[in-house]
Amino acid sequence: MIYREAGQFKMTYASDQAIFPIVQDRWLVAIGIVAAFVVPPLVANEYWLQAVLIPFLVYALAAIGLNLLTGYAGQLSLGTGGFMAVGGYAAFKLTMAFPWLDIIVVFLLSGVIAAGVGLVFGIPSLRIKGFYLAVATLAAQFFLVWLFNKVPWFVNYASSGTITAPNRAVAGLMVTGPNATAQTRYVVALALVAVFALVAKNLVRGRVGRSWMAIRDRDIAAEIIGVRPLQTKLLAFGISSFYCGVAGAELVFLYLGSAETLAFDITLSFLVLFMVIIGGLGSVLGSFLGAGFIVLVPIFLTNVPHLIGLPLPVALQKQMELMVFGGLIIFFLIVEPLGLARLWQITKEKLRLWPFPH
Amino acid sequence: MPEGAEPLLTVTDVSVRFGALLALNRVSLQIERGEVVAIIGPNGAGKTTLLNVISGFYHAYEGRIVFAGRDRTRLAPPDVAALGIARTFQNVALFKGMTVLDNIMTGRILKMRGSFLLEALYWGPAKRQELHHRAFVERIIDFLEIQPIRKTLAGRLPYGLQKRVELARALAAEPTLLLLDEPMAGMNVEEKEDMCRFILDVNSEFGTTIALIEHDMGVVMDISDRVAVLDYGRKIADGRPDQVRKDQAVLDAYLGVSHE
Amino acid sequence: MSNILYGVFLAPFKDMAGSPAFLAEVLIGGIFAGLLYSLVALGFVLIFKASGVFNFAQGVMVLFAALTLVGLMERGVPVPAALLLTAAVMLALAFVIERVVLRPLVNQPYIILFMATIGLNFFLEGFGEMLWGANVKKLDVGIPDRSFIVAGVQINQLELFAAVTAAILVAVLAVFFQRTRIGRALRAVADDHEAALSIGIPLKTIWVIVWAVAGGVALVAGIMWGAKSGVQFSLSLIALKALPVLILGGFTSIPGAVVGGLIVGVGEKLGEVYWGPLVGGAIENWFAYVVALAFLLVRPQGLFGEKIIERV
Numbered sequence: 001m002i003y004r005e006a007g008q009f010k011m012t013y014a015s016d017q018a019i020f021p022i023v024q025d026r027w028l029v030a031i032g033i034v035a036a037f038v039v040p041p042l043v044a045n046e047y048w049l050q051a052v053l054i055p056f057l058v059y060a061l062a063a064i065g066l067n068l069l070t071g072y073a074g075q076l077s078l079g080t081g082g083f084m085a086v087g088g089y090a091a092f093k094l095t096m097a098f099p100w101l102d103i104i105v106v107f108l109l110s111g112v113i114a115a116g117v118g119l120v121f122g123i124p125s126l127r128i129k130g131f132y133l134a135v136a137t138l139a140a141q142f143f144l145v146w147l148f149n150k151v152p153w154f155v156n157y158a159s160s161g162t163i164t165a166p167n168r169a170v171a172g173l174m175v176t177g178p179n180a181t182a183q184t185r186y187v188v189a190l191a192l193v194a195v196f197a198l199v200a201k202n203l204v205r206g207r208v209g210r211s212w213m214a215i216r217d218r219d220i221a222a223e224i225i226g227v228r229p230l231q232t233k234l235l236a237f238g239i240s241s242f243y244c245g246v247a248g249a250e251l252v253f254l255y256l257g258s259a260e261t262l263a264f265d266i267t268l269s270f271l272v273l274f275m276v277i278i279g280g281l282g283s284v285l286g287s288f289l290g291a292g293f294i295v296l297v298p299i300f301l302t303n304v305p306h307l308i309g310l311p312l313p314v315a316l317q318k319q320m321e322l323m324v325f326g327g328l329i330i331f332f333l334i335v336e337p338l339g340l341a342r343l344w345q346i347t348k349e350k351l352r353l354w355p356f357p358h
Numbered sequence: 359m360p361e362g363a364e365p366l367l368t369v370t371d372v373s374v375r376f377g378a379l380l381a382l383n384r385v386s387l388q389i390e391r392g393e394v395v396a397i398i399g400p401n402g403a404g405k406t407t408l409l410n411v412i413s414g415f416y417h418a419y420e421g422r423i424v425f426a427g428r429d430r431t432r433l434a435p436p437d438v439a440a441l442g443i444a445r446t447f448q449n450v451a452l453f454k455g456m457t458v459l460d461n462i463m464t465g466r467i468l469k470m471r472g473s474f475l476l477e478a479l480y481w482g483p484a485k486r487q488e489l490h491h492r493a494f495v496e497r498i499i500d501f502l503e504i505q506p507i508r509k510t511l512a513g514r515l516p517y518g519l520q521k522r523v524e525l526a527r528a529l530a531a532e533p534t535l536l537l538l539d540e541p542m543a544g545m546n547v548e549e550k551e552d553m554c555r556f557i558l559d560v561n562s563e564f565g566t567t568i569a570l571i572e573h574d575m576g577v578v579m580d581i582s583d584r585v586a587v588l589d590y591g592r593k594i595a596d597g598r599p600d601q602v603r604k605d606q607a608v609l610d611a612y613l614g615v616s617h618e
Numbered sequence: 619m620s621n622i623l624y625g626v627f628l629a630p631f632k633d634m635a636g637s638p639a640f641l642a643e644v645l646i647g648g649i650f651a652g653l654l655y656s657l658v659a660l661g662f663v664l665i666f667k668a669s670g671v672f673n674f675a676q677g678v679m680v681l682f683a684a685l686t687l688v689g690l691m692e693r694g695v696p697v698p699a700a701l702l703l704t705a706a707v708m709l710a711l712a713f714v715i716e717r718v719v720l721r722p723l724v725n726q727p728y729i730i731l732f733m734a735t736i737g738l739n740f741f742l743e744g745f746g747e748m749l750w751g752a753n754v755k756k757l758d759v760g761i762p763d764r765s766f767i768v769a770g771v772q773i774n775q776l777e778l779f780a781a782v783t784a785a786i787l788v789a790v791l792a793v794f795f796q797r798t799r800i801g802r803a804l805r806a807v808a809d810d811h812e813a814a815l816s817i818g819i820p821l822k823t824i825w826v827i828v829w830a831v832a833g834g835v836a837l838v839a840g841i842m843w844g845a846k847s848g849v850q851f852s853l854s855l856i857a858l859k860a861l862p863v864l865i866l867g868g869f870t871s872i873p874g875a876v877v878g879g880l881i882v883g884v885g886e887k888l889g890e891v892y893w894g895p896l897v898g899g900a901i902e903n904w905f906a907y908v909v910a911l912a913f914l915l916v917r918p919q920g921l922f923g924e925k926i927i928e929r930v
Contacts, residue, residue: 013492014485076729128914131672131732135861136914139907146904150897202480206488207472210464213456221451224413225531226439226468235474270736277733282455315752322744329737333730334722 019201036190041183049182050255056295057189058250063275063287064193064200065243070273071281072204073236074216075125079137080244080272082144085264086114087245088252089154092163096156103168103175107192107249114245115238117144122237126230141266149261164258176253185254192250196243200284203239212236213282244272274325278332280339289340297324364427366391366535366567367412372421374404374411381407383591384421389535394561395569396578396599399588400611405571406448408588409537413445414438426534440468444533446524448540448571454513458523461512462498465530466491495530502526502556518549525556529564536560538570542577550574554581579603587611630892639769644891645884650777650846652883653784657839658860659867659875660791661832666869668804668828671720672732675739677858679833682746683708684840684849688757689750701837708833716825757844780842787838788876791831795872804828862910882906 010016020026040053066080090110095103121140125133148154155163167177174180175188203209211232214222219229252259271294279290301317301324312320336342367389374382382404389395397405410416412423414435423431425441433441444465453461470491476484499505502522507515512523521541528536541557542550558581560566572578578585578599585602587595589611595602602608634641661676673679686707690700719738723731765774795801804824840849859882867878886905894901 013489013496017488017492074729076732124911124914130729132865132914134732135865135907136911138858138861139904139911142904142907146901199478202478203474206477206480206484207467207470208474208477210456210460211467213460214453214464214467217453217455218451220415220435221447221453222464223435224415224439224445225465225527226436227464228436239474270740273733273736277737316748319744319748319752322740323748324744326737326739326741326744330719330734330741333726333734333737334719337730 017205019198019205033194036194037187041186044186046182049186052295052299054182054186054189054255056291057186057193058247058255059272059275059295060288060291061189061193061196061250062244062247062272063279063291064197064284065240065247066272067276067279067282067284067287068200068204068212068243069236069240071276071283071286072209072216073212073233073240075122075233075236076130076134077137077240078134078266078269078273079121079140079144081264081266081268082137082141083114083118083241083244084248084251084268085144085148085261086117086241087111087248088259088264089148089163090114090245091249091253092165093154093156095166095168099166099168103170103253104188104192106168107246107253110249111242111246114248115242118237118241118244119234122234122241125233125237138266141269145261145264148264162258162260163252165253168253178257189250189254192246196246197284197288200243204284208235274329277329278325278339280341281337283338283341285344286339286341289344293340294325297321365389366426367569368422368424369408369412370422370424372408372411372418372423374407374416375419380591382411382418385588385591385593386421387586387593387596389567389569391567392561392565393567393583394557394581396582396585397569397571397588398573398575398578398585402590403588404591405588406539407591409445409539409569409571412438413443413537439531442532442534443537444528444531444535445537446521446528446539446541448543450517450520450524452512452520452524452527454511456512457509458504458512458515458526459495459499459508461523462495462526462530463491465527466495468531498526498529501559502529518545521545521553522556525553525560529560529566532564533566535567535569538568538572540571540573542572542574550577557581625896626893633892644887646773646777648884648887649880650774650781650883651887652880653781654839654843654879655859655863655882656876656879657784657787657835657842659863659879660788660872661835661839662860662864663867663870663872663875664791664828664832664835669720669825670728670731671735672728672869673738673832674732674735675742676832676836676860678739678742678746679708679711679836680840680843681849682711682742682840683833683837684757684844685746685750685755687837687841688755688844688849691757692755704837705834708837709830712826712829712833715829716822720825721822753850755844755849757841757849776845780846783838783842787835788872791835792872800824800827859906862906865910865914882909885909 010021015021018026020029040049044053062080062084065083066077069075069077087107087110090113091106094106094109095101098106101109117140121137124136128136149161152158152161155161158164165176167179168175170188173184175184204212211222211227212235214225214227215229215232222232223229248264251263256263275290275294276287277290278293279288280286298317298321301312301320305312332339338345365388367387369385369387371384371386372382373380373384385404385408387395387397387408397408399405407416411418414433414437417432421431422429425443430438430441453464456464470487472484472487476482480488499508502525504519504522504526507519507523512520515523521543525538525541528538538557542553545553554577557568557570561568570582582599584597585595585599586593587602587605587608594611595605595608597605658676658680661679662673665671665673665676683704687700687704690703691697695703715738719734720731723734764776767773795805804827843849860879863875863878863882865878866881867874867876886902889905890902
């Protein structure tokens with residue numbers, strides 16, 4: 001199939017407003033989604049599912065959440081880890097208190113609770129902007145993690161201080177807990193991220209997304225055409241925190257299996273921020289690319305030097321990881337603030353013309 | 359304009375203060391329905407401040423603003439927008455990271471209703487509403503002849519086109535009163551002519567009342583029904599262009615400097 | 619209920635009055651921590667004043683300077699030479715940062731520059747540890763970590779020395795900004811980039827100077843902190859506390875950075891010792907941020923900052 005759009009005329013505004021206006025794109029995406037559901041569970045081994053694909057999907061969901069807030073609405077947050085912690089701990093408390101409740105419903109409710117917390121910490125955004133707001137979100141990060149660490153009620157008084165995902169099934173299939181297979185957990189994570197990526201895409205191409213971007217690009221002009229800054233920013237905080245909350249619940253229930261507050265510390269906030277910047281600010285696709293990139297770099301640094309016979313010491317790997325992430329952040333901000341997503345778009349535009357460059 | 363009908367906008371004795379600086383000193387201004395009013399004056403005369411106080415960015419510490427028969431002295435900008443007042447800015451305040459189409463669609467925001475939950479699904483009323491407004495926006499795009507740049511990022515456009523897109527965004531709100539802050543600043547002659555034509559067409563086709571700040575006296579004399587002159591935060595003249603042109607106070611303060 | 623009220627409003631003050639010597643020690647500990655926060659915050663203020671850049675990497679610059687100094691000393695370089703070399707490294711770093719990070723991002727929104735310094739933060743952390751190793755190091759500056767007792771209050775020699783150094787440094791910087799030609803140029807740049815350029819102030823040079831001075835401040839902070847609690851990664855995290863300090867003091871004020879640092883240092887020590895036990899302790903981690911957050915809502919420009927008037 002050749003990548004061409006010649007002869008595809010958009011006869012209605014509906015077709016012009018579609019997420020993938022080009023027919024080939026629609027087919028590729030459809031095939032890609034089906035393949036993503038079918039192929040990895042059949043061919044990928046436990047290691048790939050558990051160490052690469054599941055964290056990729058979980059982080060992608062969190063990155064979409066942060067991207068809605070930072071990339072679209074322009075409100076920088078360093079509190080992602082804290083909001084994810086709310087999701088993780090809420091899911092634990094909910095499923096322990098109501099074991100009969102469907103675990104997917106538990107995930108969604110955890111997201112709602114995280115959204116509520118996000119709204120509270122979003123209130124200062126009315127009066128403060130930019131890095132002032134970043135400091136406010138740091139308060140959320142440190143306070144929330146401290147809270148879950150100090151109040152034993154959140155871990156059901158477990159002496160270890162950890163929360164552990166219990167066995168929970170959906171339609172007879174074990175989804176979380178020690179008895180759930182990596183394949184099942186992968187499919188559940190994929191289904192959730194696919195649905196929520198679509199929802200995010202719908203939001204950002206409509207009224208809500210435009211008011212977010214308007215506030216981001218020129219808040220004064222946004223107000224004068226009727227965008228209400230407080231409501232708009234709070235909606236962004238709420239929806240973003242919902243995404244982070246669901247991702248936090250998945251982090252515990254589908255990826256780690258059990259977790260302490262350490263799993264949600266400020267390092268996680270920065271990690272998700274890196275995904276958003278490297279992947280592309282203001283791009284849903286970029287959130288996936290960024291998450292994939294951040295998950296793969298450490299694996300690359302572990303395996304490639306080993307393959308060419310120059311194994312790196314673990315400490316050095318860690319340091320190189322930091323340098324690669326830090327260096328790339330600067331690189332992308334300077335060269336291509338729209339990140340990997342923009343590079344992908346450029347490739348596609350070239351491909352449209354290929355092999356005739358003019 | 360029918361005899362005896364109340365003015366669309368009445369500004370009465372409005373003063374605005376920044377610290378020790380009195381930016382507006384008991385300024386009064388009436389704008390009748392359907393008029394094109396030009397506000398002129400030297401730099402720092404308080405013209406933009408007047409627009410800002412009308413659109414709710416600054417609040418008057420004394421005086422009253424009445425719009426369409428109701429007191430509107432203390433409103434926030436979004437509430438002013440909801441009344442049907444739209445504006446453009448002196449230094450173009452487009453959303454640079456959004457396409458031209460999205461910029462203009464944002465201008466429809468007050469006409470759009472609905473919950474984000476429906477929009478999340480892009481389903482039913484949400485989708486219909488989106489398409490309905492798209493069709494309206496396309497009419498404005500045709501009207502202002504900017505079809506080819508629909509999908510271009512606003513920040514990448516040349517200055518003259520940015521001004522035109524900003525006008526489009528303001529028009530998308532279907533305002534009753536349109537405030538234009540130097541709509542022709544930095545334009546070449548040809549672009550100015552286009553802009554004049556658009557302003558007059560907006561006024562005659564949509565019946566929109568227009569108040570504009572402009573420095574080009576030729577343009578002001580050509581397109582405005584009435585001219586108000588500000589100097590040092592006070593209004594020193596108000597009348598038909600040919601009257602103002604002859605006004606001695608105006609000649610002293612303003613025209614006397616730029617014309618010989 | 620009355621128990622809780624008693625615990626929050628009365629008991630802590632009774633404890634304070636009951637043992638004034640202990641209270642004094644807590645206060646001194648708070649002042650010392652506060653001075654260190656102030657020093658880091660000072661680095662932020664310098665860069666922010668002159669370039670409008672909010673340098674998230676200031677904390678890591680402290681770590682980087684301390685790591686470099688200790689690394690050189692461990693390799694047998696005598697102390698004075700090691701100090702000079704480290705200062706040279708910080709100067710070189712300022713040059714590189716200006717050339718590689720700041721210059722290409724001139725005129726970008728501040729939030730982009732802020733994120734770039736987050737990237738810088740992580741790069742420097744990895745780079746510093748790769749050069750000098752990640753294990754905790756003891757920094758010996760020749761001042762014994764001993765205490766003497768004045769009027770029943772323990773005073774640590776090292777802390778006293780650090781406090782005096784910090785006070786001198788602040789005074790020198792204040793004079794530098796107010797009285798010297800370069801200082802005036804710096805303030806001009808802070809007020810208006812374009813205007814400064816148009817009267818012939820070389821922006822690039824100014825940026826290198828502020829980053830170098832901020833690097834020097836970072837070095838001093840690194841020495842003091844490293845001498846007290848060893849040179850280790852947690853230095854850069856503690857340095858994040860400078861953010862609430864800045865909110866309290868205002869982003870553009872040198873005295874503000876000092877006063878804000880002292881408020882945060884003393885406040886969190888008092889809070890931890892007297893109120894912390896009520897909620898299970900370890901409130902030092904978030905106390906400063908929450909205070910800053912509350913403060914932001916009341917007075918966004920800080921105690922000493924200039925009021926921000928938005929132009930439309």
